[in-house]
Amino acid sequence: SQKIEQNSEALNIQEGKTATLTCNYTNYSPAYLQWYRQDPGRGPVFLLLIRENEKEKRKERLKVTFDTTLKQSLFHITASQPADSATYLCALAPAGYSTLTFGKGTMLLVSP
Amino acid sequence: GAVVSQHPSWVICKSGTSVKIECRSLDFQATTMFWYRQFPKQSLMLMATSNEGSKATYEQGVEKDKFLINHASLTLSTLTVTSAHPEDSSFYICSANPGGQYNQPQHFGDGTRLSIL
Numbered sequence: 655s656q657k658i659e660q661n662s663e664a665l666n667i668q669e670g671k672t673a674t675l676t677c678n679y680t681n682y683s684p685a686y687l688q689w690y691r692q693d694p695g696r697g698p699v700f701l702l703l704i705r706e707n708e709k710e711k712r713k714e715r716l717k718v719t720f721d722t723t724l725k726q727s728l729f730h731i732t733a734s735q736p737a738d739s740a741t742y743l744c745a746l747a748p749a750g751y752s753t754l755t756f757g758k759g760t761m762l763l764v765s766p
Numbered sequence: 767g768a769v770v771s772q773h774p775s776w777v778i779c780k781s782g783t784s785v786k787i788e789c790r791s792l793d794f795q796a797t798t799m800f801w802y803r804q805f806p807k808q809s810l811m812l813m814a815t816s817n818e819g820s821k822a823t824y825e826q827g828v829e830k831d832k833f834l835i836n837h838a839s840l841t842l843s844t845l846t847v848t849s850a851h852p853e854d855s856s857f858y859i860c861s862a863n864p865g866g867q868y869n870q871p872q873h874f875g876d877g878t879r880l881s882i883l
């Protein structure tokens with residue numbers, strides 16, 4: 655069956671460190687992969703999109719990698735801040751599907 | 767730019783009531799909008815794709831007679847939960863983007879927390 659897996663346990667890190675979140679997928683051939691941030695009681699906010707022919711994408715302190723061989727995307731936040739604390743969702747747009755499918759998300763907690 | 771507004775933010779009502787949720791694109795036209803449902807600590811689950819001027823496309827397992835979708839204009843889609851019951855309590859979120867493309871960045875509303883007593 656098709657799955658998108660993100661770490662279910664919260665990731666706790668200290669301010670200033672780099673946070674790395676993982677998104678693994680099985681039985682998909684995504685053309686695009688997206689990352690979103692969701693705060694409690696709010697809708698997701700788009701962060702980055704990476705295409706299947708791109709290995710890496712950066713935006714300010716954010717970096718996303720996409721390895722279609724490993725079927726994995728890594729999401730990095732460098733110099734993390736307490737304000738980065740939120741749940742981060744990955745989402746796939748599989749080829750041949752006309753919908754976006756989301757993982758459950760990983761909660762990131764950055765302590766001062 | 768590309769702001770999506772959702773109303774109301776939260777609703778508490780009695781079992782058997784019908785509840786309407788509005789999703790508006792404020793600064794762009796949206797021929798397509800997406801409706802999701804999210805249970806606590808779960809992923810967003812797509813319920814249906816709302817198409818302006820035509821019938822919505824529902825995902826497998828979503829009752830179209832229970833969750834009525836109307837997309838009567840290029841800036842407004844509504845989701846009506848008919849005869850709501852406690853099991854319909856959830857967080858409902860809509861999304862859209864200027865190009866109407868499912869695989870491009872989505873702009874989400876802030877969701878509607880629905881609680882059925």
